[in-house]
Amino acid sequence: MAEPTWTVVVPVKRLPAAKSRLRGALPVVPHEELALALAADTVRAVLACAAVAEVLVVTDDARAAAELAAAGARIVPDAPDAGLNAAFRHGAALAGRRARVAGLTADLPALRPAELAAALAAVPAGPSGVRRFVADAPGGGTVLLAAPAGVPLEPRFGVGSAAAHAASGALPLTGDWPSLRRDVDTADDLAAAARLGLGPRTAALVGAAATATPG
DSSP states (O other), X not given: OOOXXXXXXXXXXXXXXXXGGGXXXXXXXXXXXXXXXXXXXXXXXXXXXXXXXXXXXXXXXXXXXXXXXXXXXXXXXXXXXXXXXXXXXXXXXXXXXXXXXXXXOSOOTTOOHHHHHHHHHHSTTSSTTOOEEEEOTTSSSEEEEEEOTTSOOOXXXXXXHHHHHXXXXXXXXXXXXXXXXXXXXXXXXXXXXXXXXXXXXXXXXXXXXXXXXXX
């Protein structure tokens, strides 16, 4: 088995402000609990990925920091405090130019470590020195952006990020990785992730919500 070589940067917003479009998706579950569960299951899967040497979580949320550190991630404060792309750049800078760095969104509760490993393995198989990205299931967003050692990450996450990353010179990775592509922004997304199989923290909340819902 190949040695793990990737540092994966995962920004996590302060929980009260995270995943605003998902608010109310599980009415009996506090929103912060759901946001934390999504991040915890994402980080758990990344830590279990054979290609990953380190998971670097960028966050100013004390509760998320404590739980994700206990899981095995390295926690750094969001020093720029200037949004998602600034957090990705900050994490990538801390990883160092000699590292292979990937930026991953924190809302992939169905993520399978083997799918992430396959996507990361495909990066060096392409043109040398070129960033690669994985679009989300709908195709307009980005869930993963990976840069070879010595190549700046140059993240452009946000609305229309797949096109923005392509315009910046990054090339798409097109493997069949449904759990990697299934980010969760809405209640429908959460239902789709559940059909793939949720990680334990999110599955517990979904199960509790189903039990508490009449009829």
